[in-house]
Amino acid sequence: MASATEQSETDQVREIGHEEYDPIGTAILIGIYFLILVLLWLFMYFVEFLGNGPTVVGALLTVVGLA
Amino acid sequence: MEVTRMSSTASRTYLDQFPAEAKVIKAAFWSSFMALAIGGLLGLVQALHRTDVLRFIDPADYYTVLTAHGVLLAITFTIFFLVGIFTWAVTTSLDRGVVDIRFTWAWYIMMVVGTILVGVSILGGVVDAIPTYADVLFTFYAPLQAHPAFYVGLVLFVVGSWLAGADWFRTWWAWRKENPDERIPLPTFMALTTTLFWYLCTLGVALSILVFLLPWSLGIVDSVNPLLTRTLFWYFGHAVVYFWLMPAYMMWYIMLPKLSGGKLFSDPLARVVFVLFLLLSTPVGIHHQYLDPGIAEGYKFIAMTNTMFLLLPSLLTAFTVVASMEHGARQRGGTGYLGWLKALPWRDPVFTGMALAGLMFAAAGFSGMINAGMNINYLVHNSWWVVGHFHLTVGTAVALTFMAAAYWFIPQVTGKALWSRQLALGQVLLWFVGMTFMSNAMHRSGLFGMPRRTAEPQYQGFNFEPAVGTVGEINAQVALGAVLLTVALAMFLLNMVLTSFNDDSDSLPANTYAGTLSGPEDSPAVLDNLKLWTAIAVVLVIVGYTLPLASIVDSGGLFGPDISGFQLAIETDPALVLESVREVMP
Amino acid sequence: MNIHTYEKAWLVAAMVLIVGFIATITYGAVGPGIAMIDDDAGSIDPNEISDHERFGETGVEHLGGNEYEVNVVAQAWSYSPSEIEVPAGSEVTFYVTSRDVTHSFTVVGTNVNTMVVPGQISEMTVQFDEPGEYGILCNEYCGEGHHTMEGLLTVVPEDEFDLTELSTDAPREVEAGNETTINATVSNGMQDGLETTATLEIGEQQYERDVTIDGEGSAELTFDVDTDALGEGEHDWTLTVDDHEESGTLSVVSGTDGGDTNE
Numbered sequence: 045m046a047s048a049t050e051q052s053e054t055d056q057v058r059e060i061g062h063e064e065y066d067p068i069g070t071a072i073l074i075g076i077y078f079l080i081l082v083l084l085w086l087f088m089y090f091v092e093f094l095g096n097g098p099t100v101v102g103a104l105l106t107v108v109g110l111a
Numbered sequence: 112m113e114v115t116r117m118s119s120t121a122s123r124t125y126l127d128q129f130p131a132e133a134k135v136i137k138a139a140f141w142s143s144f145m146a147l148a149i150g151g152l153l154g155l156v157q158a159l160h161r162t163d164v165l166r167f168i169d170p171a172d173y174y175t176v177l178t179a180h181g182v183l184l185a186i187t188f189t190i191f192f193l194v195g196i197f198t199w200a201v202t203t204s205l206d207r208g209v210v211d212i213r214f215t216w217a218w219y220i221m222m223v224v225g226t227i228l229v230g231v232s233i234l235g236g237v238v239d240a241i242p243t244y245a246d247v248l249f250t251f252y253a254p255l256q257a258h259p260a261f262y263v264g265l266v267l268f269v270v271g272s273w274l275a276g277a278d279w280f281r282t283w284w285a286w287r288k289e290n291p292d293e294r295i296p297l298p299t300f301m302a303l304t305t306t307l308f309w310y311l312c313t314l315g316v317a318l319s320i321l322v323f324l325l326p327w328s329l330g331i332v333d334s335v336n337p338l339l340t341r342t343l344f345w346y347f348g349h350a351v352v353y354f355w356l357m358p359a360y361m362m363w364y365i366m367l368p369k370l371s372g373g374k375l376f377s378d379p380l381a382r383v384v385f386v387l388f389l390l391l392s393t394p395v396g397i398h399h400q401y402l403d404p405g406i407a408e409g410y411k412f413i414a415m416t417n418t419m420f421l422l423l424p425s426l427l428t429a430f431t432v433v434a435s436m437e438h439g440a441r442q443r444g445g446t447g448y449l450g451w452l453k454a455l456p457w458r459d460p461v462f463t464g465m466a467l468a469g470l471m472f473a474a475a476g477f478s479g480m481i482n483a484g485m486n487i488n489y490l491v492h493n494s495w496w497v498v499g500h501f502h503l504t505v506g507t508a509v510a511l512t513f514m515a516a517a518y519w520f521i522p523q524v525t526g527k528a529l530w531s532r533q534l535a536l537g538q539v540l541l542w543f544v545g546m547t548f549m550s551n552a553m554h555r556s557g558l559f560g561m562p563r564r565t566a567e568p569q570y571q572g573f574n575f576e577p578a579v580g581t582v583g584e585i586n587a588q589v590a591l592g593a594v595l596l597t598v599a600l601a602m603f604l605l606n607m608v609l610t611s612f613n614d615d616s617d618s619l620p621a622n623t624y625a626g627t628l629s630g631p632e633d634s635p636a637v638l639d640n641l642k643l644w645t646a647i648a649v650v651l652v653i654v655g656y657t658l659p660l661a662s663i664v665d666s667g668g669l670f671g672p673d674i675s676g677f678q679l680a681i682e683t684d685p686a687l688v689l690e691s692v693r694e695v696m697p
Numbered sequence: 698m699n700i701h702t703y704e705k706a707w708l709v710a711a712m713v714l715i716v717g718f719i720a721t722i723t724y725g726a727v728g729p730g731i732a733m734i735d736d737d738a739g740s741i742d743p744n745e746i747s748d749h750e751r752f753g754e755t756g757v758e759h760l761g762g763n764e765y766e767v768n769v770v771a772q773a774w775s776y777s778p779s780e781i782e783v784p785a786g787s788e789v790t791f792y793v794t795s796r797d798v799t800h801s802f803t804v805v806g807t808n809v810n811t812m813v814v815p816g817q818i819s820e821m822t823v824q825f826d827e828p829g830e831y832g833i834l835c836n837e838y839c840g841e842g843h844h845t846m847e848g849l850l851t852v853v854p855e856d857e858f859d860l861t862e863l864s865t866d867a868p869r870e871v872e873a874g875n876e877t878t879i880n881a882t883v884s885n886g887m888q889d890g891l892e893t894t895a896t897l898e899i900g901e902q903q904y905e906r907d908v909t910i911d912g913e914g915s916a917e918l919t920f921d922v923d924t925d926a927l928g929e930g931e932h933d934w935t936l937t938v939d940d941h942e943e944s945g946t947l948s949v950v951s952g953t954d955g956g957d958t959n960e
């Protein structure tokens with residue numbers, strides 16, 4: 045099997061195996077993505093959502109005085 | 112492991128290898144494109160109508176159009192493409208044809224018949240000569256009631272897809288007999304795990320239609336429990352989004368690395384990802400019902416945590432796929448921390464289309480996290496935010512990947528070279544730009560309360576108040592985006608049609624997919640134990656759904672408290688309208 | 698299994714993200730106390746809405762203190778009542794159900810939003826701190842007129858809010874010299890007692906009554922009108938209780954013209 049997997053690529057200038065390959069660029073990109081996700085999440089939840097009141101609250105909690 | 116039989120496959124197209132299967136795949140692709148063409152055009156009509164840029168249909172007909180758009184794109188376009196791709200994946204990676212090609216044609220024809228039934232019954236909403244009513248949108252929530260033909264058509268379509276799954280399993284079993292000790296090749300592994308959760312989730316919608324909705328629309332039973340059929344729909348309704356997505360994921364895992372000039376970073380992780388989808392796709396459907404009455408908060412919380420963990424396979428995919436692209440770029444001479452990005456084959460429409468689709472999926476991931484966030488659903492539920500979200504997921508991550516893939520696949524299954532690479536490259540870019548406008552504006556609309564599924568969202572008693580910008584400016588962006596998307600769609604179809612009329616070509620690339628840096632031999636064999644994963648998936652579904660379903664049946668009854676069907680047309684039910692009018696008068 | 702260090706790190710980061718999301722949502726539930734629509738309000742037979750204790754009569758009800766209940770029936774393509782008024786500083790629980798298909802009850806520009814599924818009752822408790830005006834719309838497709846389904850929610854300043862209702866019963870015509878009365882019924886929908894003044898103005902004359910009504914009670918008021926002092930002719934009158942007003946016209950006619958006719 046594996047007969048259909050790509051083995052040669054014409055534009056290839058070097059062969060990089062698993063051991064010698066560190067996807068540092070990917071790590072950077074995904075790190076940036078992580079930061080964007082965290083910041084946007086905080087913005088959406090605490091500014092857009094909690095700032096958009098009134099909001100449905102539990103009747104029990106409000107009796108306790110959490111308002 | 113990495114043995115190549117170059118002689119047998121090099122520069123042989125799929126058509127050369129599997130001429131019989133290529134015909135079915137080609138038919139499935141064209142069915143898919145036709146749905147895309149009609150559905151996309153209707154999308155333009157909707158966008159222009161809602162934003163009041165151009166209104167040439169009656170507002171009542173808007174909902175017929177929207178039903179067709181939803182069904183044709185979310186069900187027909189996606190699933191026809193999927194069955195084509197999966198048939199390619201299974202046969203190519205097992206290097207053997209299907210067991211019986213007549214069976215393959217049979218399920219394809221069954222799906223076509225189902226589609227025609229559904230399509231015609233929807234058309235009845237605007238064509239007087241057709242006596243059917245199916246303005247129920249693609250979610251067909253009871254007690255809105257469609258003509259029985261609509262439900263029958265859906266069932267035929269789904270059963271057709273079940274048989275397609277059976278076809279792939281048969282092919283795999285046949286291969287297994289000849290190769291008892293081999294690992295399941297990755298593309299087949301992906302197709303099979305996806306098929307398994309498709310079986311699991313469609314059980315819900317099949318039950319909903321066959322036991323409740325169809326008998327009810329035929330008058331055999333006279334009541335339904337709307338919350339029950341709705342819950343059964345969403346039992347299927349989340350998993351179906353992964354069903355659309357899995358062929359796109361497959362393309363990103365096995366085509367993108369190859370197109371970038373590299374190898375898949377990790378075969379074992381790809382398997383883990385698909386196993387996670389098999390396990391978690393179904394027991395999360397209640398996240399579409401966060402704002403439904405009749406379901407306890409605890410069940411919603413469980414669905415929410417499950418959903419959040421379902422982010423994991425997608426986040427892992429993001430890493431693996433980008434790392435594979437980076438690998439290719441570096442092999443092609445790319446250097447630097449980010450400089451390698453320039454070494455990617457951006458002139459190749461297949462690559463660029465898929466890469467842009469993946470980028471949009473990253474953005475969609477964010478709005479999806481918000482949608483998953485249980486209590487924040489009060490802000491976004493059923494608003495245009497959600498529509499913005501799924502035009503990034505199914506409308507781009509899936510649709511654009513499929514269109515890009517078609518630039519590679521259509522030559523493979525027809526033996527004809529792509530008519531124009533330039534046009535194709537322009538097309539994928541234009542889709543990306545158009546969707547950026549439309550989807551971003553839709554997301555913003557949702558945040559100030561713009562409802563989805565609404566023909567003319569202009570109200571008598573109040574105005575929308577965007578925090579930033581104006582309603583007019585946002586609408587203009589939606590309309591502009593929609594026009595660009597429609598142009599892109601036309602470019603795609605033109606290219607496909609002209610490709611079909613192209614001369615046969617002998618300079619086509621061979622039918623291959625990406626090799627792996629870390630192959631299946633690095634992954635534990637238990638990953639290939641499909642029985643085990645299926646069993647666990649079933650257990651998770653039972654755990655996730657037994658109690659909510661039991662309590663819905665307990666409180667509302669299996670068939671509900673005498674709830675009959677509604678076909679709420681303005682002209683057909685004057686009594687109802689009268690009653691409504693009476694209610695609003697003080 | 699052969700997993701690269703970076704990928705392991707990303708796995709950890711992804712888990713942190715997921716746990717962080719779940720933590721935020723849990724905070725929303727226990728901190729600001731956001732509750733999900735659930736099954737507390739139970740189910741209902743849509744055919745029996747009109748006889749239902751809650752939905753037989755829709756509208757705003759006072760529970761005591763600053764707590765109110767609003768019962769709403771959604772149906773194609775309107776809400777009953779379509780206009781809702783509650784005071785600022787109140788805690789309002791909405792109960793919404795549907796007479797026909799699935800709708801939503803969505804207060805535009807807020808986080809008050811629920812599906813309204815036939816057979817089920819949606820219950821939501823909301824605190825309205827500030828006065829304001831909000832649109833209500835249906836965001837679930839419910840038939841061809843779906844886009845016309847709307848309502849209005851007004852939060853009025855606390856001191857402008859009451860659940861007082863005023864109705865009057867007065868003759869239209871009276872013979873000069875005869876005694877006549879203008880009667881009024883004032884009902885108090887609040888749980889607390891109501892102490893106020895009712896004022897009747899007719900012609901140049903003004904009558905005042907102090908009114909004290911128990912919670913959920915009503916009072917009958919009778920104003921004796923001196924027709925001699927009014928003289929013959931048409932006399933407009935206005936009866937005012939807080940900001941509720943009823944008005945009419947009383948004709949005083951000469952003895953031979955006619956008798957004492959009621960409306």
Ligand code: HEM
Pocket residue numbers: 151152154155157158161177178180181184185188189248249250498501502505506507510562563564565566592593594596597600
């Ligand atoms: C030319 C490109 C497209 C345009 C202009 C377009 C436009 C729209 C618009 C304006 C709506 C919102 C209707 C409303 O909320 O009232 C909509 C809904 C929808 N679209 Fe698209 N769309 C396009 C392509 C797609 C594609 C490619 C897919 C999926 C593969 C898709 C799937 C959907 C679905 C599932 C809905 C929801 C239907 C419902 O609410 O029942 N659309 N589309």
Ligand SMILES: [Cu+2]
Pocket residue numbers: 348349352396398399
């Ligand atoms: Cu979902």
Ligand SMILES: [Cu+2]
Pocket residue numbers: 800801835836837838839840843844846
């Ligand atoms: Cu509606």
